[in-house]
Amino acid sequence: MNARTVSLLDVARAAGVSKSTASDALQGAGRVAEATREHVREVAARLGYRPNSAARRLRRASTGAIGLHLPQTATRLDYYMNLAFGAVARAQEEGFDVVLLAPATGTHEPLASRVDGLLVIDPEIGDPAVPGLLGAGIPVVTGERYLGSAPAPTGAVICDNSASLTALLDHVHARGARRPALLAPADTSAWAAALHSTAGAWGRTHDVPVEVRTVSFAATPREAEEATLALLAQAPEIDAVICAPDGAAPGVLHAAAARGRAVGRDFSVAACVDGAAVRGAAPPVTAVDLRPSAYGHACAELLCDILASRTDPATVRTHRWALEARASTLGPVG
Amino acid sequence: MNARTVSLLDVARAAGVSKSTASDALQGAGRVAEATREHVREVAARLGYRPNSAARRLRRASTGAIGLHLPQTATRLDYYMNLAFGAVARAQEEGFDVVLLAPATGTHEPLASRVDGLLVIDPEIGDPAVPGLLGAGIPVVTGERYLGSAPAPTGAVICDNSASLTALLDHVHARGARRPALLAPADTSAWAAALHSTAGAWGRTHDVPVEVRTVSFAATPREAEEATLALLAQAPEIDAVICAPDGAAPGVLHAAAARGRAVGRDFSVAACVDGAAVRGAAPPVTAVDLRPSAYGHACAELLCDILASRTDPATVRTHRWALEARASTLGPVG
Numbered sequence: 001m002n003a004r005t006v007s008l009l010d011v012a013r014a015a016g017v018s019k020s021t022a023s024d025a026l027q028g029a030g031r032v033a034e035a036t037r038e039h040v041r042e043v044a045a046r047l048g049y050r051p052n053s054a055a056r057r058l059r060r061a062s063t064g065a066i067g068l069h070l071p072q073t074a075t076r077l078d079y080y081m082n083l084a085f086g087a088v089a090r091a092q093e094e095g096f097d098v099v100l101l102a103p104a105t106g107t108h109e110p111l112a113s114r115v116d117g118l119l120v121i122d123p124e125i126g127d128p129a130v131p132g133l134l135g136a137g138i139p140v141v142t143g144e145r146y147l148g149s150a151p152a153p154t155g156a157v158i159c160d161n162s163a164s165l166t167a168l169l170d171h172v173h174a175r176g177a178r179r180p181a182l183l184a185p186a187d188t189s190a191w192a193a194a195l196h197s198t199a200g201a202w203g204r205t206h207d208v209p210v211e212v213r214t215v216s217f218a219a220t221p222r223e224a225e226e227a228t229l230a231l232l233a234q235a236p237e238i239d240a241v242i243c244a245p246d247g248a249a250p251g252v253l254h255a256a257a258a259r260g261r262a263v264g265r266d267f268s269v270a271a272c273v274d275g276a277a278v279r280g281a282a283p284p285v286t287a288v289d290l291r292p293s294a295y296g297h298a299c300a301e302l303l304c305d306i307l308a309s310r311t312d313p314a315t316v317r318t319h320r321w322a323l324e325a326r327a328s329t330l331g332p333v334g
Numbered sequence: 335m336n337a338r339t340v341s342l343l344d345v346a347r348a349a350g351v352s353k354s355t356a357s358d359a360l361q362g363a364g365r366v367a368e369a370t371r372e373h374v375r376e377v378a379a380r381l382g383y384r385p386n387s388a389a390r391r392l393r394r395a396s397t398g399a400i401g402l403h404l405p406q407t408a409t410r411l412d413y414y415m416n417l418a419f420g421a422v423a424r425a426q427e428e429g430f431d432v433v434l435l436a437p438a439t440g441t442h443e444p445l446a447s448r449v450d451g452l453l454v455i456d457p458e459i460g461d462p463a464v465p466g467l468l469g470a471g472i473p474v475v476t477g478e479r480y481l482g483s484a485p486a487p488t489g490a491v492i493c494d495n496s497a498s499l500t501a502l503l504d505h506v507h508a509r510g511a512r513r514p515a516l517l518a519p520a521d522t523s524a525w526a527a528a529l530h531s532t533a534g535a536w537g538r539t540h541d542v543p544v545e546v547r548t549v550s551f552a553a554t555p556r557e558a559e560e561a562t563l564a565l566l567a568q569a570p571e572i573d574a575v576i577c578a579p580d581g582a583a584p585g586v587l588h589a590a591a592a593r594g595r596a597v598g599r600d601f602s603v604a605a606c607v608d609g610a611a612v613r614g615a616a617p618p619v620t621a622v623d624l625r626p627s628a629y630g631h632a633c634a635e636l637l638c639d640i641l642a643s644r645t646d647p648a649t650v651r652t653h654r655w656a657l658e659a660r661a662s663t664l665g666p667v668g
Contacts, residue, residue: 064448065399065433075416075627076610082409088436097448099399099431102422114398114431220614247611250584254616276410277581277611280554282588293409 006049015043065097066303067115069133071122071189072103073218077246079275079292080121083143086296087119094304103129111136117303119143120153121296124217125188139313141303143295144190155302155315157295161194162201164288164321165272168242169202169210171286171323172268175331177240180268181211183219183227183252184244192217195244195272211235215244221251221277228255240268240329247277249285253328269328283327295319340383349377399431400637401449403467405456405523406437407552411580413607413626414455417477420630421453428638437463445470451637453477454487455630458551459522473647475637477629478524489636489649491629495528496535498622498655499606502576503536503544505620505657506602509665511574514602515545517553517561517586518578526551529578529606545569549578555585555611562589574602574663581611583619587662602663617661629653 012022017040025032025040026049032040068087074080088098099115111118111133121143123130134140134150142153165182172180187193199210213227224243232238232255241256243249249271253263261267264283271278274287298319305311346356351374359366359374360383366374402421408414422432433449445452445467455477457464468474468484476487499516506514521527533544547561558577566572566589575590577583583605587597595601598617605612608621632653639645 065431068434075419076412078410078412078415081412081415084434085409085437088434092436097399097433100402100418100422100434102426103419220610222614222616222618225616251614251616276554280556280585282556282559284556 006044006047008049011040011044011047011049014047015040063113063115064095065099065115066091066300066307067099067101067111067118067133069101069118069120069123069129070103071124071217072127073216074103076218076220077275079246079273079290082292083121083296083299086293086298087300088296089293090297090300091304094308096300096304098300101129101133112138117141117154117307119296119299119303120146121299122189122191123148139303139306141299141306143299147188147190147193152314154306154313155311155317157299157302157317157319158190159290159295159319159321161191161272162198164290164323165195165198165242166202167323168270168272168286168288169199171325172240172242172270172329172331173206175268175329177268177331179208179211179235179237180240180242181213181231181235181238182242182244183213183215183224183231183248184272185217185219186214189217192244211238215248217245219245219248219251221248221254223251224248225251225255228252229258232256232259232261239266240270242270242272244272246273247275249278249287249328250281253281253283253285264327264330268331274324279326281328286326286329287324289322289324291319291321340378340381342383345374345378345381345383348381349374397447397449398429399433399449400425400634400641401433401435401445401452401467403435403452403454403457403463404437405458405551406461407550408437410552410554411609413580413609413624416626417455417630417633420627420632421634422630423627424631424634425638428642430634430638432634435463435467446472451475451488451641453630453633453637454480455633456523456525457482473637473640475633475640477633481522481524481527486648488640488647489645489651491633491636491651491653492524493624493629493653493655495525495606496532498624498657499529499532499576500536501657502604502606502620502622503533505659506574506576506604506663506665507540509602509663511602511665513542513545513569513571514574514576515547515565515569515572516576516578517547517549517558517565517582518606519551519553520548523551526578545572549582551579553579553582553585555582555588557585558582559585559589562586563592566590566593566595573600574604576604576606578606580607581609583612583621583662584615587615587617587619598661598664602665604663608658613660615662620660620663621658623656623658625653625655 012019025037117139123146125148131150139154141155182199184195185192187196203210271287274289278285346353359371404414451473457480459482465484473488475489516533518529519526521530537544575586605621608623612619
């Protein structure tokens with residue numbers, strides 16, 4: 001608190017009115033006699049009362065904003081744009097703006113003076129900004145856990161990525177696939193690490209190895225196509241490909257067609273991330289809907305709850321996903 | 335300026351030291367005797383000096399942030415994510431944060447107390463937020479002009495969308511196409527309006543009508559596919575399709591293949607917006623690269639220049655585009 005900042009209550013007391021009358025008078029709202037309105041405004045001007053948000057933020061020691069850090073690859077994936085707008089919607093309910101943080105932290109003012117808290121989404125080992133964000137001394141909520149070494153976040157919202165990949169593998173297996181393969185990024189994020197370990201576990205349970213090929217985190221359809229062509233050349237018995245990177249599955253469709261596979265009949269294709277490219281492909285591709293807008297909403301909600309002391313620090317919440325079965329995995333089996 | 339806010343100079347004067355000594359003492363930097371440091375800190379505490387950025391912003395009557403408004407359809411198009419990060423990079427060079435504004439303006443604090451200026455990108459007629467943003471009483475830079483009725487922006491960065499579509503039409507014409515068609519959104523944005531008028535003008539010049547079909551602003555590949563199938567059923571003489579919506583051109587490729595056209599040989603496909611989906615398609619699609627990151631950078635730069643009085647209000651700058659010729663328009667003609 002800065003004792004020299006004039007509060008609405010100071011104005012109300014000096015003007016001899018209630019705080020709500022002072023507020024109404026200054027905002028031009030409510031039923032306030034014109035003389036009272038004039039009087040309150042004169043008092044406010046004399047005391048140097050500033051009703052703008054910078055002054056309000058100063059009084060409540062708040063910047064009025066939360067920061068949002070996205071993976072460096074986010075510019076290729078509309079998943080993150082949906083997530084960002086979900087966070088914006090929830091943050092605004094509590095009067096917080098969402099500041100989009102630059103991918104690299106520069107020589108800027110300290111984060112703690114710019115934002116009250118941080119959302120760090122899909123933190124990846126190798127992203128040089130992440131340790132500094134987790135160590136910024138303000139509340140941090142991560143979307144998925146961080147696998148690197150850094151101070152623990154104040155909270156996290158996580159998906160059960162092991163359950164969702166298991167559901168995809170079970171789904172293609174039920175539709176007749178016997179030799180599924182997975183295209184996944186290297187395990188530098190909690191999401192990708194869960195995919196790798198789940199593929200191994202599912203293979204051991206079903207006594208059939210799940211072939212895993214490593215592709216980029218933000219692989220293009222072209223990269224997925226080339227990886228699938230190489231996979232089918234090496235292992236022609238593969239009868240299902242699950243593609244992890246957002247939007248890349250149409251490349252798997254192309255490769256399968258080029259190799260004479262009938263997708264949805266003798267060959268299944270599925271995606272770990274739903275989105276327009278996957279829904280709009282021919283045929284539409286079965287996918288895990290991670291509900292990115294709701295996910296951003298949930299991350300912002302947890303941070304708001306922490307900032308308002310409505311929940312304990314170290315809270316971990318789980319975000320629900322849904323499997324969307326489509327024509328790419330119809331399969332020969334009913 | 336609020337006279338009651340304590341400045342660093344107030345502290346320095348009261349403590350009887352220079353401003354830089356006061357700054358060093360408070361920040362723990364520089365060579366300042368411990369007794370001096372202690373004295374300055376006591377004076378600062380007594381005066382109620384707050385060295386955080388909210389106080390600094392209050393003094394300089396700046397929020398330290400600029401707002402970014404994107405079209406409501408932005409969550410489907412990674413074009414806008416690239417644009418946003420370009421704006422963030424340029425804004426940070428001048429110490430401004432970029433606040434992502436919610437698509438709909440809610441019952442939030444007045445914009446003028448949250449941000450110093452606004453970037454309004456691709457303002458569309460029918461977006462209910464736009465008139466309020468243009469009338470918010472703070473500097474506004476639009477990316478493309480606004481065709482609706484509202485106060486004029488303080489500045490604009492525009493693309494010559496007429497020149498880029500003319501270049502695409504000339505390009506497919508040079509490669510042998512004689513009956514080009516265009517899939518474009520309704521003309522509620524400056525970009526789409528330019529596409530419609532340019533298609534008409536090009537057709538008159540070449541004495542051949544350019545068939546135009548209206549699709550959504552953020553049409554999916556599926557929507558483009560259906561529009562192309564309908565187009566080719568009605569007008570089988572069409573030998574080139576230029577697809578305006580970002581990322582939808584792969585649907586045109588599917589439709590052409592389904593109708594037995596050999597894309598890149600007897601049928602040309604091109605896109606008005608380059609991006610991963612277009613570059614990664616099979617075959618890769620010729621496109622206009624609007625350089626979205628550089629575009630966001632240019633918009634933020636103009637707003638920073640206006641805020642710093644380095645340029646006149648009403649400045650309009652032009653953003654360059656580039657035509658990327660790819661296999662989808664190889665054509666039979668050399």
